Amino acid sequence: MTETTQAVLDAIVFNADGLVPAIAQQFDTGEVLMMAWMNAEAVTETLETGRVCYWSRSRGKLWRKGESSGQEQSLKDFRWDCDGDTLLLEVEQKGVACHTGRRNCFFNAVRDGEPAVIAEVEISPDDLYG
Amino acid sequence: MTETTQAVLDAIVFNADGLVPAIAQQFDTGEVLMMAWMNAEAVTETLETGRVCYWSRSRGKLWRKGESSGQEQSLKDFRWDCDGDTLLLEVEQKGVACHTGRRNCFFNAVRDGEPAVIAEVEISPDDLYG
Numbered sequence: 711m712t713e714t715t716q717a718v719l720d721a722i723v724f725n726a727d728g729l730v731p732a733i734a735q736q737f738d739t740g741e742v743l744m745m746a747w748m749n750a751e752a753v754t755e756t757l758e759t760g761r762v763c764y765w766s767r768s769r770g771k772l773w774r775k776g777e778s779s780g781q782e783q784s785l786k787d788f789r790w791d792c793d794g795d796t797l798l799l800e801v802e803q804k805g806v807a808c809h810t811g812r813r814n815c816f817f818n819a820v821r822d823g824e825p826a827v828i829a830e831v832e833i834s835p836d837d838l839y840g
Numbered sequence: 841m842t843e844t845t846q847a848v849l850d851a852i853v854f855n856a857d858g859l860v861p862a863i864a865q866q867f868d869t870g871e872v873l874m875m876a877w878m879n880a881e882a883v884t885e886t887l888e889t890g891r892v893c894y895w896s897r898s899r900g901k902l903w904r905k906g907e908s909s910g911q912e913q914s915l916k917d918f919r920w921d922c923d924g925d926t927l928l929l930e931v932e933q934k935g936v937a938c939h940t941g942r943r944n945c946f947f948n949a950v951r952d953g954e955p956a957v958i959a960e961v962e963i964s965p966d967d968l969y970g
Contacts, residue, residue: 713953714950714953714954717954717955718950718955721948721955731861731875733863733872733875735870735872739870740865740869740870740871740872741870742863742865742870742872742928744921745861745863745921745926757950787949788949788950789946789947789948789949789958790946790948790949791874791875791945791946791947791948792938792939792940792942792945792947792948793945794948796875796945796946798872798946808922809922810922812922815921815922815923815926816919816920816921816926816928817919817921817922818851818919818920818921818922818924819917819918819919819920820844820848820887820918823843823844824844824847825847825848825851828919
């Protein structure tokens with residue numbers, strides 16, 4: 711591990727499960743793509759390879775974003791907040807960020823007083839994971 | 841509680857502590873301002889008043905953003921993600937979002953191989969909380 715990585719890890723406040731939430735934002739458009747979790751190993755790999763790697767809580771292992779779908783995220787800037795307990799990743803998203811095939815995961819909102827889907831599927835999940 | 845609020849609460853997956861992370865994004869510029877937590881009561885108040893209210897984990901009570909500092913957030917759109925376990929709030933931030941007096945909380949990054957502060961203090965915390 712580099713000294714830079716160690717300094718960043720020292721600044722991050724991981725929760726009781728050893729995790730920290732990471733928001734991914736498309737670096738040039740500002741679109742918020744997704745939120746996922748990282749442990750120290752995922753932070754280290756992300757900083758040292760420049761390819762975003764999360765920790766999958768459901769699978770209990772490192773999740774190299776795009777490893778199944780090809781929809782990788784390249785790291786443009788790695789930021790953390792005033793309390794050190796949330797990360798903001800400026801990324802370049804290849805294709806779509808969401809497993810539903812939508813560009814970002816935040817496609818649910820209220821319209822006309824009811825929950826509604828506000829974004830189109832851009833790539834079929836069958837094509838992403840088939 | 842309105843039927844709309846109930847439908848949104850039904851769509852949200854709160855964690856074991858009854859909380860869900862909420863990302864606040866400035867609606868017009870795309871700037872990611874902060875991340876905080878909400879419980880069902882905070883979601884309800886936010887939806888029904890249009891003023892963003894979080895749950896303060898440190899103080900163990902509702903946190904009407906800006907109640908001490910005056911730096912309120914008006915809700916422009918309330919979104920949730922594919923899994924229902926993260927919220928994205930499109931807001932209009934009055935003044936600055938961060939308690940340090942910076943516009944947003946994500947002012948730490950790596951520059952020249954070292955952690956660095958990349959945003960200026962816009963309002964003195966003494967003025968915000970004095």
